[in-house]
Amino acid sequence: MSDSIIRTEQITKSFGDVHALKGVDLEVREGTVFGLLGPNGAGKTTAVRILTTLLQPDAGRAEVAGYDVVRDAEILRSSIGLAGQSAAIDGNLTGRENVEMVGRLYHLPKAEARRRATEVLERLGLNDAADRPSRTYSGGMRRRLDLGASLVARPKVLFLDEPTTGLDPRSRLDLWDMIRELKAEGITLLLTTQYLEEADVLADRIAVIDLGLVIAEGTSDELKDRIGGEVLELHVAKHEEAARAGDELQGLGQGEHKIDPQTGLVRIAAGTAGAEIVVEAVRRLDSAGVEIADIALHKPTLDDVFLTLTGRGAEEAAAEIEPAPTGRRKRGNR
Amino acid sequence: MSVAIAPTRITVATRTRWLWTDTKVVCWRNLMRFVRIPSLFVFSIVQPLMFVLLFVYVFGGVITNLPGLDYTNFLMPGIFVQTAIFGSTNTGIGIAEDLTSGLLDRFRSLPMARSAVLTGRTAADIVRNVVVVFLMVAVGYLVGFSFNFGLFHALMAVVLTVLIGFCFSWVSAWIGLTLKDTETVQAASFTWIFPLTFISSALVPIVGMPPLLATIARNNPVTIWANCVRWLTNGYVYVTGPDGVARQLLPEEGTTGTQLVVKSLIWIAAILAVFVPLAVRKYRRLT
Numbered sequence: 001m002s003d004s005i006i007r008t009e010q011i012t013k014s015f016g017d018v019h020a021l022k023g024v025d026l027e028v029r030e031g032t033v034f035g036l037l038g039p040n041g042a043g044k045t046t047a048v049r050i051l052t053t054l055l056q057p058d059a060g061r062a063e064v065a066g067y068d069v070v071r072d073a074e075i076l077r078s079s080i081g082l083a084g085q086s087a088a089i090d091g092n093l094t095g096r097e098n099v100e101m102v103g104r105l106y107h108l109p110k111a112e113a114r115r116r117a118t119e120v121l122e123r124l125g126l127n128d129a130a131d132r133p134s135r136t137y138s139g140g141m142r143r144r145l146d147l148g149a150s151l152v153a154r155p156k157v158l159f160l161d162e163p164t165t166g167l168d169p170r171s172r173l174d175l176w177d178m179i180r181e182l183k184a185e186g187i188t189l190l191l192t193t194q195y196l197e198e199a200d201v202l203a204d205r206i207a208v209i210d211l212g213l214v215i216a217e218g219t220s221d222e223l224k225d226r227i228g229g230e231v232l233e234l235h236v237a238k239h240e241e242a243a244r245a246g247d248e249l250q251g252l253g254q255g256e257h258k259i260d261p262q263t264g265l266v267r268i269a270a271g272t273a274g275a276e277i278v279v280e281a282v283r284r285l286d287s288a289g290v291e292i293a294d295i296a297l298h299k300p301t302l303d304d305v306f307l308t309l310t311g312r313g314a315e316e317a318a319a320e321i322e323p324a325p326t327g328r329r330k331r332g333n334r
Numbered sequence: 335m336s337v338a339i340a341p342t343r344i345t346v347a348t349r350t351r352w353l354w355t356d357t358k359v360v361c362w363r364n365l366m367r368f369v370r371i372p373s374l375f376v377f378s379i380v381q382p383l384m385f386v387l388l389f390v391y392v393f394g395g396v397i398t399n400l401p402g403l404d405y406t407n408f409l410m411p412g413i414f415v416q417t418a419i420f421g422s423t424n425t426g427i428g429i430a431e432d433l434t435s436g437l438l439d440r441f442r443s444l445p446m447a448r449s450a451v452l453t454g455r456t457a458a459d460i461v462r463n464v465v466v467v468f469l470m471v472a473v474g475y476l477v478g479f480s481f482n483f484g485l486f487h488a489l490m491a492v493v494l495t496v497l498i499g500f501c502f503s504w505v506s507a508w509i510g511l512t513l514k515d516t517e518t519v520q521a522a523s524f525t526w527i528f529p530l531t532f533i534s535s536a537l538v539p540i541v542g543m544p545p546l547l548a549t550i551a552r553n554n555p556v557t558i559w560a561n562c563v564r565w566l567t568n569g570y571v572y573v574t575g576p577d578g579v580a581r582q583l584l585p586e587e588g589t590t591g592t593q594l595v596v597k598s599l600i601w602i603a604a605i606l607a608v609f610v611p612l613a614v615r616k617y618r619r620l621t
Contacts, residue, residue: 052443055621077445088440092370104359105446
């Protein structure tokens with residue numbers, strides 16, 4: 001495809017014994033939002049760091065905006081913006097000064113950097129706080145400021161590494177709106193996320209990445225089709241009866257059922273059976289005397305996709321790899 | 335959306351201009367810290383102030399082998415040098431802080447000159463050191479110190495002190511980039527700074543030291559610098575001979591003051607020649 005603006009071919013990266021990327025192919029078309037979805041430790045951040053020239057791949061090639069990320073790294077940096085996991089801002093500078101500084105380092109003329117800083121701050125609703133030292137900002141404001149700084153040079157491609165991790169629901173929705181707006185302006189966005197819902201809502205195409213490999217790629221609908229139809233989910237009233245419910249429902253739907261005694265959940269790939277399967281499930285459990293708390297047939301979510309692709313839920317996958325690295329990155333500067 | 339600023343090729347001229355403009359931006363950014371938190375300057379001189387008070391009033395009374403030279407005038411030039419070296423630890427701590435906060439990642443994703451993060455930081459540290467040295471001179475005057483060798487030499491003393499701070503900023507930058515954690519950097523810094531500055535003539539005449547330490551101290555660049563600043567402030571230096579008797583060496587005997595200045599500058603140049611490339615290389619290779 002000639003209009004792909006990000007393209008990687010078999011990139012690998014290891015840190016000692018840890019194989020963070022084991023040959024990743026990605027292709028992102030210009031003007032789209034691409035979601036890189038996976039649990040903690042899947043290799044998402046490593047991929048972003050390679051595409052933004054912070055890391056060099058051990059093998060393979062990657063091109064962004066027509067530039068090779070290794071050979072043309074210097075030139076490429078003018079065309080990209082990066083907003084990372086931690087808000088990379090200087091707490092001693094005001095919001096305006098932070099954005100202006102980044103603009104100056106993109107080699108915008110002083111007056112232009114100033115003009116654009118005002119524009120960006122207004123756009124992100126940071127006008128009132130623009131002239132306050134940014135260390136007084138809330139977490140959501142810091143993240144918005146960080147995004148603003150990455151926008152100041154109007155990059156062709158914007159990389160957002162887990163942009164909403166740690167944000168409150170309101171700030172998250174604000175950021176989603178912002179991402180949609182940027183896409184409408186023609187900016188290509190690559191965002192990583194461990195929230196399936198987020199990729200579902202925002203991304204035109206999604207690559208599911210696990211243990212350094214892309215295990216599935218496509219639109220959200222394509223990925224859901226992999227499940228083969230709908231999903232029946234029910235909770236039993238007494239959690240300890242989940243296993244017995246599973247036995248009673250044997251043979252229903254397709255494949256193996258997922259049973260979680262912790263929550264009393266039984267999940268069945270329903271295929272195209274529709275309402276019939278609900279009726280059948282209710283009938284069987286009723287005659288066995290298992291009380292149902294709730295039952296629903298729904299379109300598969302990406303969580304279902306992940307479960308189908310890897311045989312484990314996204315959260316389990318993250319927990320397997322490492323305990324979440326909380327508190328390793330310190331926020332803020334003196 | 336047009337990207338007007340993306341050049342197709344980066345020439346040497348452009349690169350040089352970027353290094354200059356980017357250094358200015360990063361320098362400004364580092365100096366804003368002192369504008370927003372002016373008390374940082376106060377903390378910068380608290381520690382040297384303690385040393386001055388400790389040595390002038392506690393130890394000063396027993397240091398008597400300095401015929402004709404007041405101990406305060408002996409001590410203050412050493413304190414200037416020591417303060418410059420101690421102050422350089424801030425560079426490494428600051429860089430480690432930027433590293434953990436993610437700010438260095440941002441800088442490295444920008445089209446800015448790669449070494450500008452370090453040149454900008456060390457340039458800001460020059461400005462900081464100038465202010466700190468002047469504050470220390472003011473403190474010196476309060477406890478009886480004075481420049482006795484003319485304005486030109488006094489200014490030379492200030493310049494030399496600032497240069498010493500500058501070259502150690504690069505040492506510290508390298509340490510910061512290597513250890514990457516603020517607390518580790520802080521702890522590690524003192525393991526070399528204490529011996530370096532104390533096993534020298536910076537604070538006390540070498541004569542009182544055991545032979546091994548005295549040998550180390552005589553060859554320590556800090557001794558050369560402290561003596562040089564002493565010459566620039568007093569017009570002469572007292573150096574203790576092997577017989578244990580302090581005698582006036584400069585400017586009459588052997589070494590001239592100019593030679594001392596040249597030697598001091600060579601040491602500074604040598605440290606810069608080693609640690610500037612090391613730090614820049616470390617920065618480029620950050621992952």
